[in-house]
Amino acid sequence: MNIFRATLRQTLGSLRLIWLLYAITLVMALVAALPFYNTLKAEAQNSLAFLNLLDGVDYTIYSDFMHRSSRAIMPLLSVGRWLGLVHLFVSVFVAGGILLRFAQPRVPFSVGLFFQGCVQYVGRFLRLFAVSFLFVVVGGGIWLVMGTLVNVLLEDVLTERGLFWIGAGFFALFMLTVTLVLCIGDYAKVLMFREDEHRALRAFGQAGRLVLRHLGRTYGIYWLLIVVGTGLFGIYFLIDGWVMMSGWATIIAMLLVQQALIFARVLLKVWSLGIAYTTYETLPKPVITVSPVNSSFSPITIENTGDRETAID
Numbered sequence: 581m582n583i584f585r586a587t588l589r590q591t592l593g594s595l596r597l598i599w600l601l602y603a604i605t606l607v608m609a610l611v612a613a614l615p616f617y618n619t620l621k622a623e624a625q626n627s628l629a630f631l632n633l634l635d636g637v638d639y640t641i642y643s644d645f646m647h648r649s650s651r652a653i654m655p656l657l658s659v660g661r662w663l664g665l666v667h668l669f670v671s672v673f674v675a676g677g678i679l680l681r682f683a684q685p686r687v688p689f690s691v692g693l694f695f696q697g698c699v700q701y702v703g704r705f706l707r708l709f710a711v712s713f714l715f716v717v718v719g720g721g722i723w724l725v726m727g728t729l730v731n732v733l734l735e736d737v738l739t740e741r742g743l744f745w746i747g748a749g750f751f752a753l754f755m756l757t758v759t760l761v762l763c764i765g766d767y768a769k770v771l772m773f774r775e776d777e778h779r780a781l782r783a784f785g786q787a788g789r790l791v792l793r794h795l796g797r798t799y800g801i802y803w804l805l806i807v808v809g810t811g812l813f814g815i816y817f818l819i820d821g822w823v824m825m826s827g828w829a830t831i832i833a834m835l836l837v838q839q840a841l842i843f844a845r846v847l848l849k850v851w852s853l854g855i856a857y858t859t860y861e862t863l864p865k866p867v868i869t870v871s872p873v874n875s876s877f878s879p880i881t882i883e884n885t886g887d888r889e890t891a892i893d
Contacts, residue, residue, distance in 0.1 A: 583862070585800075587682075587854040591847060594681055596689045601674060603848045604841075608670070612663050616656050671849075672709050676701030678850055681768045687730050707780035712765040715784070720804050722819045723754040763802040764788045766856045774860065794863055801859070805852050809845065816841050 591598070600753045612830025614794070680697030681689065731743050738746070768787035792799040819837055823830050 582856050582885060583855060586853060587858050590682065590685055591851045591854055593685075593849065594689060594884055597678070597681055597694065598843070598850055600691065602843050602852070604670060604674075605667075605842060608663060608667060612656075612660050615659070617654055619653065619867065648813070653745040668709075669706075672705045673702045673703050675769055675853065677731055678853050679770065682854045683773070684883065700771075703788060704778055704780065705769055708765060708768055708772065709782065710779045711784050712761055712768075715761045715764075719761060722755045723750050723757060723870050726750060726752075759806065760791070760799060764791050766802070766853060767791055767798060767860060769853070770857050770860045773857075790860075790863060796861055797863070798856075801855055802852070805848060805855070808850050812841055812844050814847075850891050 583843070661791040674696075677696075677698040680703070681694065687693075727747055728745055734743065734746065764784060764787050767790055771777055771787050771790075772780070772783045775783075777786075815836060820834065823834055863880040
């Protein structure tokens with residue numbers, strides 16, 4: 581719990597960083613939202629049918645609108661997919677700056693220094709993202725394929741309820757595998773940052789062994805943050821169901837609630853990396869073996885003591 585308090589205190593002390601990340605997220609959202617809004621406004625042609633959507637989803641209105649205006653809407657959906665890829669890149673890009681902030685807690689926050697850290701580590705973290713994505717596809721895909729095969733084989737034997745629980749079990753294994761890979765990816769980022777490691781696969785393997793040796797202090801905390809984030813979404817949906825969209829006042833109120841949720845998600849992302857960084861500092865460091873140039877010499881084993889200061893070249 582000391583790690584929770586210490587990292588939360590440092591995260592809340594970096595509000596300028598959080599506001600910067602929130603502003604970047606907001607700008608990316610507006611790039612997609614404003615053209616989408618203008619297109620919807622033009623295609624709606626002052627129709628009052630859309631006011632019925634304030635009371636809830638009406639599939640008839642949606643299907644009629646898409647049938648009439650799909651040519652104008654589909655290019656915007658394609659832009660949204662590209663912006664999703666941009667969002668993934670930005671999330672990888674800012675990781676180096678976030679870790680640099682936790683490595684230098686007493687240094688006043690500087691936007692220039694933050695982006696300097698982002699640029700220095702983005703190449704390594706992109707390679708790490710590719711490695712993590714490969715493990716997600718292979719590790720998670722195995723459970724989905726096995727679940728599909730088991731459901732097909734037992735389709736004539738079990739009832740729909742039994743098939744549902746089998747599918748739910750394999751989906752749970754899929755989620756556990758994916759979240760474990762993502763957790764290892766976070767610790768691999770910290771390892772590459774602290775140990776100046778350039779090889780993504782090597783860092784992922786070392787981080788995997790570290791996480792598996794200390795599941796409670798690494799993966800357990802990671803899942804705790806997932807539960808916190810899920811709880812925030814649950815609170816939002818409760819508020820959304822309680823507030824009736826009856827006018828501009830309630831629409832603006834829900835807009836503020838949505839932005840508060842986005843801000844909280846940004847804070848959780850920063851906090852999660854901060855916890856990974858601080859936890860890594862408290863765990864036994866990985867042993868780095870350097871192979872000698874002359875094969876007649878014995879390998880040199882160097883243990884990281886963890887007291888080295890991180891610097892930007």
